[in-house]
Amino acid sequence: MSTVNDVTPSRFSIGGMSTGQKITILVTILFLAILIFATVTTTGFYSVQNFKAIINAAALVGIIAVGMTYIVISGNLFSLSVGTTAAVCALTFMWALRFGLVGGIIITIVFGAVVIGLQGLLVGFTGANPIIVTIAAGALQEAVAIWISGGVSVYPPDNGPSFAFLASPLFGIPFPVYVFVAAVILGEIFIKKSRFGRGLYLMGESPRAGRTAGLPITRLTTGAFVVAGVCAAIAGILIGAFNQSGTMTASGTLTVDSISAVLVGGTAVIGGRGSVVRTAIGAIVIASISDLLLLRGYSTPVQLLVLGVIVTAVVILSYLNSERAGRS
Amino acid sequence: MFETLRLETQGITKTYGHLHALNDASFDLRVGEVHALLGHNGAGKSTLVKILSGVVHPDAGSVRIDGEEVSPRNPRHAQDLGVALVDQELSLVPVLTVEENLRLGARRAVSSSDLRTLLDTLGLEHVKLTTLTGSLPIGEQQLVEIARALSRDAKIIILDEPTATLSEPEIDRVFAAVRRLAAQGKSVIYVSHRLGEVLTLCQRATVFRDGKVVGTKNVADLDRAGIVEMMLGHLPEFRTGSEVRTPENPQHISIRGLAIPPRVPTFDLEVQGGVIVALAGQVGCGASEVLRALAGLVPNSRGDVELGGVKLSLGSAVKSRAAGVFFSPSDRKEEGLFLTHSIVDNLVATRLPRVSRGGFIQKSLQEAVVSKLLSLTGIARERRELDVGVLSGGNQQKVLVARGIDQPNSKVLLFDEPARGVDVGGRADIHELIRGAAEQGNVVIFHSTDLDEVFDLADVIVTMFAGRLVNVRTRAESTPAAVLTDMTHGEGEISA
Numbered sequence: 076m077s078t079v080n081d082v083t084p085s086r087f088s089i090g091g092m093s094t095g096q097k098i099t100i101l102v103t104i105l106f107l108a109i110l111i112f113a114t115v116t117t118t119g120f121y122s123v124q125n126f127k128a129i130i131n132a133a134a135l136v137g138i139i140a141v142g143m144t145y146i147v148i149s150g151n152l153f154s155l156s157v158g159t160t161a162a163v164c165a166l167t168f169m170w171a172l173r174f175g176l177v178g179g180i181i182i183t184i185v186f187g188a189v190v191i192g193l194q195g196l197l198v199g200f201t202g203a204n205p206i207i208v209t210i211a212a213g214a215l216q217e218a219v220a221i222w223i224s225g226g227v228s229v230y231p232p233d234n235g236p237s238f239a240f241l242a243s244p245l246f247g248i249p250f251p252v253y254v255f256v257a258a259v260i261l262g263e264i265f266i267k268k269s270r271f272g273r274g275l276y277l278m279g280e281s282p283r284a285g286r287t288a289g290l291p292i293t294r295l296t297t298g299a300f301v302v303a304g305v306c307a308a309i310a311g312i313l314i315g316a317f318n319q320s321g322t323m324t325a326s327g328t329l330t331v332d333s334i335s336a337v338l339v340g341g342t343a344v345i346g347g348r349g350s351v352v353r354t355a356i357g358a359i360v361i362a363s364i365s366d367l368l369l370l371r372g373y374s375t376p377v378q379l380l381v382l383g384v385i386v387t388a389v390v391i392l393s394y395l396n397s398e399r400a401g402r403s
Numbered sequence: 404m405f406e407t408l409r410l411e412t413q414g415i416t417k418t419y420g421h422l423h424a425l426n427d428a429s430f431d432l433r434v435g436e437v438h439a440l441l442g443h444n445g446a447g448k449s450t451l452v453k454i455l456s457g458v459v460h461p462d463a464g465s466v467r468i469d470g471e472e473v474s475p476r477n478p479r480h481a482q483d484l485g486v487a488l489v490d491q492e493l494s495l496v497p498v499l500t501v502e503e504n505l506r507l508g509a510r511r512a513v514s515s516s517d518l519r520t521l522l523d524t525l526g527l528e529h530v531k532l533t534t535l536t537g538s539l540p541i542g543e544q545q546l547v548e549i550a551r552a553l554s555r556d557a558k559i560i561i562l563d564e565p566t567a568t569l570s571e572p573e574i575d576r577v578f579a580a581v582r583r584l585a586a587q588g589k590s591v592i593y594v595s596h597r598l599g600e601v602l603t604l605c606q607r608a609t610v611f612r613d614g615k616v617v618g619t620k621n622v623a624d625l626d627r628a629g630i631v632e633m634m635l636g637h638l639p640e641f642r643t644g645s646e647v648r649t650p651e652n653p654q655h656i657s658i659r660g661l662a663i664p665p666r667v668p669t670f671d672l673e674v675q676g677g678v679i680v681a682l683a684g685q686v687g688c689g690a691s692e693v694l695r696a697l698a699g700l701v702p703n704s705r706g707d708v709e710l711g712g713v714k715l716s717l718g719s720a721v722k723s724r725a726a727g728v729f730f731s732p733s734d735r736k737e738e739g740l741f742l743t744h745s746i747v748d749n750l751v752a753t754r755l756p757r758v759s760r761g762g763f764i765q766k767s768l769q770e771a772v773v774s775k776l777l778s779l780t781g782i783a784r785e786r787r788e789l790d791v792g793v794l795s796g797g798n799q800q801k802v803l804v805a806r807g808i809d810q811p812n813s814k815v816l817l818f819d820e821p822a823r824g825v826d827v828g829g830r831a832d833i834h835e836l837i838r839g840a841a842e843q844g845n846v847v848i849f850h851s852t853d854l855d856e857v858f859d860l861a862d863v864i865v866t867m868f869a870g871r872l873v874n875v876r877t878r879a880e881s882t883p884a885a886v887l888t889d890m891t892h893g894e895g896e897i898s899a
Contacts, residue, residue, distance in 0.1 A: 270759040276744070277752050283738035287700065287731075288752045288806070289724030347743060 098341030098389060099353050106360045113367045120370055127248065133362035134255035135310050137355055140333035140340075141262040142306030144354045147337050148266065149299035150279035150346025151198055151205040156213025157307045158329030160190055163220045164311025166321035169229040176236040180312060187308025188301045190216065195300025199293035220323055229321040241316035251313045255355075258306060262351040271298055280347030328379075335361055335386045343393065361385070407434040408470070409590040410455075410559055415464030417450050423614040424450040428464070430609055430616060432559065437581055437591045439601040439622070442611030442634055442826070448594055451611075452561055455592075456488040457481035468559070482510060487557035489549050489565055497537025504536050505551050513554050521550045524583065526576035542573040542686055549577065553584070560584065561592040564824060566600060571685065571887075578604055597853075598627050610634055634827065648677040650844030654711055654727075654814040661706030663692045667870045670706070674863075676814075676844040679837065681851060681861030684890050689870035690850035691733065694817040697848075698730030699723030710814050727814030729753065729807040733823055733850075735796075739803045742792030746802055749791050750776050753806045776805045779839070781832060797829030804833050808840040816840050818849040822856055834860045852890075854883050866890055 114121040139157050146154055164187045171179040171186075194212045198205045231238070241250055266272035274295045278285035286292055310329070315321045340357030342349025361382060368378045410432040417425040425447045432438050440448040453459040455466065457475030465472055468484055475481035478488070495504045505518050515532060522530055525546045536544060545565060552560055562581070566574045581591055581604060593605055601608055602622060609619040610633040617633050653676030661670040667689040674680050682690035696704035699720040708715040715726050723730075732738045741749055750773050751758050758768040777784055780801045786794075791802055800822065807816050821837060822830040837860060841847045851857050857864055864881045866873040866889030873889040 269763050270755045271762065273748070273752075273755055273764055277741050277748065280741045280743055281738070284741055285752075286720050287698065287738050289720055289729070290752070290755075291721050347741075 096341070098392060099356065101392070102339055102341065102360055102389070103356065106356075106363065109364065109367065113363075113370075117367060117370050120367060125366065125370070129362045129366045130252050130255075130359065131249045132366065133355075133358040134249070134251040135313060136329060136332040136336055136362070137255045137358035138251070138258050138306050138310045138313070139303075139329055140336035140354045140358050141258045141351050142303030143333045143337050144262070144340075144342055144349060144351050145266065145275065145299040145302040146195075146205070147342050147344065148279045148346055148349050149275045149296060150282060151195075151296060151299065152344070152346075153206065153334050153337075154191065154194065154209040154300065154303055155206060155330055156194075156209045156216060157191070157303060157333060158326035158331075159213040159216050159323075160187055160304065160307040161311040161314060161329055162321070162323050162326035163190070163216050164308040165315035165318070165325055166220055166224055166229045166311075166323070167308075168312045168315040169231050169321040172235040172238065173232045176238055179236075179238075183312055184305055184308045187311065188304040191304030191307060192297055192301040195297040195303075196293065198300070199296025217323060224321075224323075226323075231319070238316050241313060242319075251317075254309060254313065258309070259351055259355040262302075262306075265302075266351060271295065275299055276347055278346075332361065332382075333358075335382055338386050338389050341389070341393075344390070408432070409434045409436075409468065411467040412451070412455075413465045413467075415451065415454060415461045415466070417454065417459065417461050425454075425461070426614045428611075428614075428616050430619070432590045432592060433607075434590060435585050435588045436607065437585050437593055437605045439605040439608035440592060440594045440611065441598075441601065441608055441630060442617075446611040446634075446826075447614040447616075448611045449563070450614075452488065452563055452592070452594060455481065455486055455559070456561060457486075479508075479510075482555055482557070485556075485558035486561065487552035487555045487559070488561045488563065489552045490563050493541070493544055493548055495536045495544055495548055495551075497535070499536055500533050501530060501536055501539075501547055502532035504547060505532075505554055507551075509555065511556070518550075518554060521553055522547075525550055525580050526573075540686070542569045545569055546573065546576060549580065553580075557589070559590050559592065561594070563594045565593075566595065566597065569686065571890075574600070598630050601630070602627070648842050650677040650842060653677050653844045654846050656815050656846045656848075657707075657709045658693075658697070659707040661693065661696060661704065661708065663689070663696045663701055663704045666692050667696075670872060672865065672872070672875075674846045674848060676846050677841050678862045679841050679847045679849070679860055680863045680865060681849055681857045682865050682867055683851060683854070683857045683861075683886055684867035685852055688867040688890070690867050691819050692870075694730060694819050694848065694850055695732075697723065697815065698728055698817055700730070724753075727812050728817065729810065729813055729815070730817045731803055731807050731819065731821065733820035735799050735803050735823075740791045740799060743790055745788045746777075746782065746791055746794075747773050747787050749802050750806060754810055757811070772809075776809065779809070779836060780805045797825045800825050801829065801833060801836070804836050808836055809843075813840075813845055815846040815848070818847070820851055821849050821860075822851075822853075830856065830859075854887060857886065858883065 119125060139161060143153065143157060164183050167186050168179055168183040171182040174182060194208050197203055198208050243250060245253065266275065274290050277288070278290055278292060278295050282292060314325050318325065336358035337354050338344065338357070339360055340349070340353035340355070342353055364381060364385070365378050368381060408431050412428065412430045415425050415428040416423070428447060428451060430451065440451065442448045450459065454461050455475065457477045457480050460474070466474060473484050475484055475486065496507065499507070502515065502518060518532060527543060527546055530539065530543060536547060539547065549562070549565060565577055569577065581593070584591055593601070595601055602625070605622050607619055608622050608625065608630065610617040610630065612634060655676060656674050658670060658672045662668060670693055682693060684690045692701065695701050696717060697708065699718055699722055702718050704717045706717065708717065710726055713726070715728070716722050736742065741752060747769070751769055754772065758764055758772055773787060777787060782798060782801060791799055794802070804818065804821055818837065822833050825833065837847060837849070849860065858878065861878055863875065863877055864886055865875050866886055868889060
């Protein structure tokens with residue numbers, strides 16, 4: 076069998092690197108340049124205290140972004156309501172503490188998994204657009220949460236268990252950071268090594284090919300959303316513990332930030348490629364840049380502007396890369 | 404005039420890494436000539452086509468059009484130079500009208516009446532310019548694609564496997580159009596695996612092997628065996644007689660009253676494991692739909708299907724799969740393979756449970772499965788981590804077919820055009836894989852529009868026409884003429 080003409084250039088093999096890998100490398104170089112620049116020019120940046128602040132800021136977004144990575148890799152774009160779910164979970168956690176700390180944590184995680192998992196079921200079973208489904212689900216959650224809570228903050232029961240350790244430092248490092256690291260390691264191993272993860276990557280590249288290969292499309296899609304739900308719930312628990320209360324305003328920019336982390340990390344928007352570790356890098360890069368801007372006295376709009384520019388640049392970069400290849 | 408050179412390439416070389424896709428290839432094309440390019444998948448003909456149409460740039464060598472040295476920078480520049488490519492993959496926009504598609508990307512104005520005439524000459528008199536392209540049958544879309552190339556007033560028209568998805572009458576229309584073009588002094592490069600077409604249509608043929616030009620000959624001096632010998636370097640052995648397979652535990656499928664609206668009103672068939680059944684029919688005959696319905700990919704299909712006495716519930720790919728039905732689609736790029744995943748990932752995609760323990764993929768289990776399949780397909784071990792998307796069509800197709808075979812729980816294997824767009828050697832390998840699966844007792848049903856393939860692979864030939872079963876015969880009692888008659892006309896009672 077002749078194989079001489081077998082390898083043709085494509086977006087997947089230029090220079091032996093994939094688009095995602097190139098983006099990760101570019102982002103890392105950019106990031107190192109910023110770090111050096113920041114260290115030299117900005118007082119207070121190069122300090123243990125500040126790095127702790129950065130990693131702490133990256134942790135909550137990062138945990139949610141781990142789950143978002145599963146959705147993106149599965150080829151279902153994004154969930155636009157994970158931030159809302161995290162806030163609802165903070166509320167749920169405060170309420171559920173009456174069943175004890177462990178009970179509260181379990182109830183909250185199951186709640187988050189069910190709420191987001193149902194959206195996955197809808198997307199997987201009917202082929203509905205995930206963006207629309209998750210926007211609708213976000214509005215529903217917000218409405219129901221405000222209706223039930225009466226629009227005010229939810230506080231833990233007076234004689235409830237202590238949960239202070241969830242928000243306090245352990246060996247000098249904030250507890251959420253440990254959770255973030257664990258989520259990244261477990262999330263990465265699970266998506267790379269498990270049968271479920273393999274199915275997600277395959278389905279993400281081509282749902283039609285997945286169907287003919289006999290992959291359980293509905294189950295895989297639901298599964299990806301369940302993982303995102305668990306991650307959002309864990310983030311919600313940590314947010315609730317930190318604020319010592321639950322409020323819907325806590326959702327803030329969590330959704331957008333977690334999507335940005337996935338994209339800046341170089342996971343392909345179209346699905347089928349990417350990794351949880353890349354997302355973690357993305358979350359840390361974004362947190363560092365926000366921190367730097369903050370230290371240099373720039374206001375929130377400027378931070379948002381810079382974030383927007385970075386994400387746009389990454390999207391254009393990956394588009395150019397796949398365009399160039401599309402012809403061959 | 405016939406001897407005037409329209410196009411001449413000298414010493415074209417193109418390498419990808421250390422691989423020579425084309426090595427010192429020289430080729431010429433006369434005015435008013437239909438010139439065939441022949442060769443294995445990966446022999447170099449597609450690379451030459453890509454260079455001429457500006458998709459790929461050569462490392463060395465020259466291209467002359469009408470004596471003037473040119474280097475097509477991109478497809479648009481090639482179009483300006485008078486080169487038009489009709490790719491084997493359709494590039495029409497389904498939601499645009501025929502006229503809009505014809506005008507898409509055009510560099511010069513063409514009147515609607517000229518477009519009308521163009522369609523008429525291709526036998527598309529009944530197709531309105533305002534028809535949505537996506538509503539036409541695939542064969543007619545292919546003709547529209549050819550019309551588009553013609554509307555560009557090209558001097559050199561490259562047809563890459565133009566008949567792969569066409570039915571006999573459609574092929575005749577393409578042939579007529581090509582002959583008319585040649586008579587008008589246009590030059591046509593005709594890339595095809597169908598030797599019969601080359602012999603009827605072309606004046607000269609250039610054969611490629613391993614990136615090199617083996618030779619250019621007058622078709623009048625060639626016959627089938629001669630061309631195959633140039634392509635392969637040796638003569639293949641044709642299968643003779645009927646082999647009898649006696650698998651230990653033959654499976655059995657019974658299909659009764661299978662209805663797949665709108666194309667197939669009703670379909671009945673019983674097949675015993677170990678026998679290879681061909682559903683022979685043209686594009687649109689309903690055979691694809693039958694296979695897809697059995698695979699659970701057609702939601703509104705109905706009927707009684709039993710596997711070894713157990714009822715199969717239709718409409719769910721996961722359920723069909725669990726029942727032991729495996730389907731290999733005809734469109735390997737769109738719904739067959741995971742192009743950006745490795746050969747290994749693709750080979751195990753259909754058997755993830757088998758290579759997993761406790762929900763996690765086990766490297767050792769995966770390795771055992773992959774090793775066996777690689778040795779069965781003859782794909783080199785070193786290539787196992789390559790993305791399937793960079794393989795040649797033939798090797799992609801081998802990976803696709805290999806995914807379905809050698810599964811302990813399989814009962815029924817369905818292949819839609821198992822050797823679509825694959826050269827003679829690759830096709831023989833693929834057929835060998837499928838025979839092996841039948842030997843293990845599986846029911847094997849495949850659909851093909853290609854008589855050679857039907858007669859090479861099938862033990863039983865089921866002919867189909869316009870959504871209905873026409874005849875069931877063993878291969879021994881079939882003749883190509885009879886099968887072709889069924890495929891193209893059906894029987895009086897059915898076509899009425």
